[in-house]
Amino acid sequence: MAIDGKIIVLTGATSGIGEDAAFLLASMGTLLVLPVRNMEKGENLKREIIERTGNSNIHLMECDLASFTSIRNFASDLKKRFNKLHVLINNAGIWERDRKETVDGIEMNFGVNHLAPFLLTNLLLDELRTGAPSRIINVSSTAHRYGKINFDDPEGKKRFCSIIAYGRSKNANILFTRRLARMVEKDGITVNCLHPGFVSTHLFDRLNPLIRYGGRLFMISPHKGAETIVYLASSDEVEGVTGEYFARKKIRKPSASARDDAAAEKLWELSRKYTGI
Template sequence: MVPGERENREDFTRPAGGLGLWESWLDDSTAPRPWSGAWSGAIRFSRGSPRSLAVAGQARDYISQRASLGAVAICIGAWPGGEAIVRGARQGFSLLQPLPAEMVALLLLLLLVPLLLFLAAPHIRKMLSSGVCTSTVQLPGKVVVVTGANTGIGKETAKELAQRGARVYIACRDVQKGELVAREIQSSTGNQQVLVRKLDLADTKSIRAFAEDFSAEEKHLHILINNAGVMMCPYSKTADGFEMHMGVNHLGHFLLTHLLLAKLKESAPSRVINVSSLAHHLGRIYFHNLQGEKFYNAGLAYCHSKLANILFTRELARRLKGSGVTAYSVHPGTVNSELIRHSALMRWMWRLFSFFIKTPQQGAQTSLYCALTEGLESLSGNHFSDCHLAWVSAQARNETIGRRLWDVSCDLLGLPTD
């Protein structure tokens, strides 16, 4: 015994071969209490060997297991009857005692989550099977640009538009991957007018070069789908010093759209579709911290950029009213795509809930709906989800913020504000 250490000793009787789980304290006034069976022998605290379990005497066969949970030690053992049992522990655990609130909450959560998922599964499956673009419009002679069409939703969007006879430009950063996708689409649709052009939305020089080359190559542009994006990137900046989410998701497409507006107007009726997200509800436009230099959170930065997409769409529609060019923003749904490549947590969650997540083909349906459905002109500036009108946040409906964001974006990109 260590000098000054107190010892508790209590005798119990139990049948041989029994199992026991007990609780003990370093308090002279409280003796260990078994939760099942009865013990024979002495239980002794030994501060020199905390969380230890041993069998004293002529033990023939025994099993001992120990599990530590932070400061809690759980020991379970089975020994021949009549032997002395020595256990040292600083803290113990007993099934006779009420469970900690945190453990109760965890157990309830583990029980409730499967139940809730089971109950919600029919509604989720209905959601995944709804929102299908049923338009039969064909696009021979039409010219379409889809950004980020070398993967995911953009790829499926480009494929469907090519299937309908459009001349489709895959505008992407990875040209080699884009060429592979173009050949795949050409093979599956029989449409050889699927072209790949370099476009890096994180570099305004690349955006301007793409727009200049496209304008020289094509006389018309009927549909522009601003689909490319980044999500939950560690803090980084574009080639022009913009925070990556705001720079790629908003400013890059803002500049591209402006540079192609002349072609869109000449080709009217024409459409601009901006892929946003339900995540815009968590977004805010902090004009004093637009580049995330004062404070930064990767998840919120994505939300802010998606809010900017909707504000841009609404202001663009207002400014283009009567021009024959209409604009729409869309929420594609929760889609299994490469957009989550920067977040290990999101990849894990996507795998865990893969049954409830849309495929890229399903995610492309609302973009296709806004690009193809006849009679949407009067709904220019609106937001769509699952091929239906969708509600947007109060921030997204704020015209003052929308106009200011337009002006600030023009200043950052060196564009005229009118």
């Protein structure tokens, strides 16, 4: 779709893949809304985007995805400023090595990587309907393959393993994408998710230094990592395509556990209870 002038919300633009996606989208003439938790970092980013792209339609808004109240406040502020939305990109994410909790007392990987986009997206559906044809893009990961959801212990309270907790949150991104895609198809909203590649970013900062530095040898640049996001946001090739998982701009088959529609339904109900949607 012609993307200039389109209103795009992009989370996680202050670092890594999201930062490069923000520069690429701004250079295409979009109106970018950037929810950020660190306003100082956000101001620096905004200044740099305007300087480098000449696009001054960059709107910074405060939003901590580890807090349901902050997400709700952001959504309500956004509704006052914009009555429609064309693209929502749920990119922000974390990989916590130790078991930590959000402001609402929820395990951090599950809370920030899954429940936050679940809540934010549901709060913005009316604006996406008004902006239709519109697109939702969820940044998942190939790590979803080792993270089948454990409904008996979704937050790793009984047993916590960082890799599995992260993988489960990314598996949840795909289940959410597929379930939501069916729900909003009639509204002219498409929903897709992606693996951006193994990208050199701050995501791995909290992991073992050996994995971190060894892994750098095989990683691609954040610019390259942002390409599939920008493709899904802007390309005519994916007009009408929905409920799919992409990598390198191609549809891929996610793991069997991420294609389990019964699990997607169960996760949806669980997420509704957590977020009060």
